[in-house]
Amino acid sequence: MTREATFFSRGRALPVAGVVLALLAGWYLAALLGNWNGAADALARAGAAPDVRGIAAATMAQERPVVPAPHQVVSELWRSIVGMPLGSKRSLLTHAWVTLSATLAGFAIGSLLGIALAIAIVHLRSVEASLMPWIVASQTVPILAVAPIIIVALGAAGLTGLLPKAVIAAYLCFFPVTVGMVKGLNAPDRIQRDLMRTYSASRGQILARLRWPAALPYLFASLKIAVAASLVGTIVAELPTGAQAGLGARLLAGSYYGQTIQIWAALFAAAALSALLVQGIGLAEAATARALGARPAGSAR
């Protein structure tokens, strides 16, 4: 029986469903409490009798609620994903694609940079001493402060659209890759390294045949963090661009016009995208592990 088959088996379905139900119940409760005053005021202004059942019903159906109810978010998602033609400004899929393309570009740049830095750090002591403090410092700068600077600077240089966003995404995602890969490339134990020494193997051979394969599990763990960070970076980068396109723009537009339901829908779209990306890395990891002969989880030996 494969893992996929067991995931929703009877033993797990119940607790998973229980947690989902509890979250939904909590969410509805939050919507009820959060919107109560607003709904009561609105009813009072309309001159209706403020009875408890009326207010409770109104909290679930406001146009601009403080906390949108789950079904409101779902219907907004449905409307903006299925109800709008692809390519339309009002289609969430269009915005998601804009964000996704910049995320993937930034992820590719950041990962390659992170791996290259890790390889340099492992092989050259001077690189570690000279670069590592800067690498760490770069991550202590708040991205919200840096993003507009980068956007403006690159815009002045004539670079607009996908690339500036990808640069910010890369800025956020190279660090976990570097840290993970430095650890991974140094993972081989003494015996495994001594073996290469007895063969008088070159550094390149040791990298290709020992360090790199040994680092792969670390790489995939880092990549999962990096791809999520890359999405966050892209969304942040979309905020100061004048809210033209992308999930970040959608969030910003929603907050301009108090469209809380739209904000929540965009948030959920971003979360789903992130989950999808992490899942994708997980699939690549599993395929690599299979190819490299990892013992299947839960096997007897």
Add this chain to the structure above:
Amino acid sequence: MTGPRPASVATRTLRIAGRTPSPFGPAFAAGADGTENARSGGAKMSGGGPAFLSSPGRPRLPDDRPSADPKPTERSPAMSRAGALALKQPPEFEPAAPRPVPAAPVIAARGLSLTYTTADGPVHALSDVDLAVAPGEFVSFIGPSGCGKTTLLRCVADLERPTGGELTVNGVGAEAARLRRDYGFVFQAPALYPWRTIARNVALPLEIFGLPRAERRERVARYLDLVQLSGFANKFPWQLSGGMQQRASIARALCFDPKLLLMDEPFGALDEIVRDHLNAQLLELWRKTAKTVLFVTHSIPEAVYLSTRVVVMSPRPGRIVDIVDCTALGRERPLEIRETPEFLRLGQRVREGLRAGHAYDA
């Protein structure tokens, strides 16, 4: 070279990288009882002939040496003396050797020392070790932990740098020997790369040495067959038992046909039944391939069973206390030989050496 002063001969031999007869000939000499006492610092260095060449139990090279070896009999003691002289003696050094001389030693250590500096002061891992190993020998190193047996092996492999003394491997320095890939090393653990199949693990050195794919495939098949793992080529290491993994690592050490095999407690982690089995297989392998083997162990029966000589070492500082010649057991050694009086006597002698070196002082 009649009555040479050992020191001067030694110096010259080391300088000319093993092309002259060994000054360590006497170190191999079998005493009256088939063994050889050494002073605390190592083997005796008094003058004399190359006794190991003519000692009765001396290992002979088998004729079924694998065809893969491109230089089948270089430095072979089986070579005729005249032939050996013609090949090995540059006339400017040895104009007319009056007596037969041994082939150059595979390992020659003189006054070898290694001292680690630690926070608690210096640790003498090796102290003034003298040793010479002839081609085709199977030499075991035995002693309690800390006696430097593994350190000595790692020095030969150039995995550690001695802090004093001289060491040559196949006539050159240890580093040069490593750089020209003179030896195969079998570690305490199989050290198979878990992401490679058994066949690709065995092929690892061949890939690094840049052999063409067809030859890699042929050699991997041949050496997996030699260690009886033919059916497991495409398995991953975790799918094999510990003993099979160690056999795979032996195949990996042999597949590029090094002249010298260094083994660091290769069977230490295995249970005794598997170990007996692998001992018999290793002995068979040694007879087939005629390698020189240095073998670190802490099992007395294992050492006596496998070896032509057992080097007994003692700790603090790590040094040689005795060298026990086991050639009297012959080359054909069925497992039952362990019950013979001769075997027990040799084991007893090793044990005495260990006791003399305070190996049993808790």
